[in-house]
Amino acid sequence: MGRxxxxxxxxxxxxxxxAELLSRDPEIDKVIAVDAVPPSHSLGSAQFVRADIRNPMVGKVISQEKVDTVLHLGVILTPRQAGGRTSQKEINVIGTMQLLAACQRADSLKRLVVKSSAAVYGSSPRDPAMFTEELQARRTPTGGFGKDSAEVENYVRGFARRRPDVTVCTLRMANVVGRGFRTQLSDYFTMPVMPVPMGFDGRLQLLHFDDALGALRAATLSSMGGTVNVAADGLLTVRQAAKIAGKPIVPVAPQAGGLVEQITKRIGLRGFEAAQMDFLCYGRGMDTTRMRTELGFEPELTTREAFVDVFASPSRRAQEMAGARRG
Structure with missing residues (x-):
């Protein structure tokens, strides 16, 4: 029996x-794609099973199919995707708890890969230049996706202690950007005018969508365990990114995040959320040595190249590409 x-x-x-990418991989015999709602996109030759991870049915699927590897990508980035913050937290945290309970009962399981986020590190003026996997957040996220990710990781660590026979790998991914891929950060950079905190210029470290897929494939096929930072090389500041995107900025007081969010929504500008303010002020950077030396993965695009590919105008994109070739 294969993978x-x-x-x-x-x-x-x-x-x-x-799921589509893994279904074409010769090292994998079968891919079972699970979600509570049917996807609108192709899954390749993956077998779709309609099941909510909060429901015991997912445990039956793991047992009946003799699943040896679970790849948990069911953590939702924004309340909009879940239909509200309450639903988002329930899916992210309660859903993960139920999935881990099913995994704990699965004798066939040998490997668990969980997609987490760099948001667990938070953003504060006391942060190190680059977070390694062993460092803790100087200011723990108190809400939203960052808090959900921290809780998910805590439950995953508990599972790893209870099932030492299962190799557990947690990927802390930088902000993923891709054409047509909507996140809180992408909504911000597509605003016609970008509110930027006065006196600050947060550091951005990104990961292109295609590289995120590559990292997930590498983690699925790898035998490494533990936590690994996944991000592209290099950093951009918020103001540098706004210049590349060709967007005017308007300075705002960092303490006025809630007011700015209300005003922008009132005039029909979607994309700014008060919860972003610390990140826009300070940003974060991650050390990716373990990604290269242990996971054996190297992103194809740098942070700047990923941003240019997604947010720059066609003329600016061509200009940057020409400059890269000359370099």
């Missing part, structure tokens, strides 16, 4: 594309 991989969260773009 049988179960992928959660396949109705969303990263989960669906990952």
């Amino acid at each position: 049988v991989v179960l992928v959660t969260g396949v109705s969303r773009r990263i989960g669906g594309r990952t």
Whole structure:
């Protein structure tokens, strides 16, 4: 019997594309794609099973199919994707708890890969230049996706202690950007005018969508365990990024995030959320040594190249590409 991989969260773009990619991999015999709603995109030759990870049915699927690898991509980035913050937290945290309970009962399971986020590190003026996997957040996220990710990782660590026979790999991914891939950060950079905190210029470290897929494939096929930072080389500041995107900026007081959010929504500008303010002020950077030396993965695009590919105008993109070739 060969590799049988179960992928959660396949109705969303990263989960669906990952399932499709793995279904074409010669090292994998079967891919089972799981979500509560059918995807609108192709899953390749992956077998779709309609199941909510909060429901015990997912445990039956793992047992009946003798799944040896679970790839958990069912953590939702924004409340908009889940239909509200309450639903988002329930899917992210409660869903993960139920999935881990099913995994704990699965004798066939040998490997668990969980997509987490760099948001667990938070953003504060006391942050190190680059976070290694062993460092803790100087200011723990108190809400939203960052808090969900921290709770998910805590439950995953508990699972790893209870099932030491299962190799657990947690990928802390930088902000993923891709054409047509909507996130809180992409909404911000597509605003016609960007509110930027006065006196600050946060550092951005990104990961292109295609490289995110590559990292998930590498982690699925790898035998490494533990936590690994996944991000592209290099950093951009918020103001540098706005210049590349060709967007005018308007300075705002960092303490006025809630007011700015209300005003922008009132005049029909979607994309700024008060919860972003610390990130826009300070940003974050991650050390990716372990990604290269242990996971054996190297992103194809740098942070700047990823941003240019997604947010720059066609003329600016061509200009940057020409400059890269000359360099």
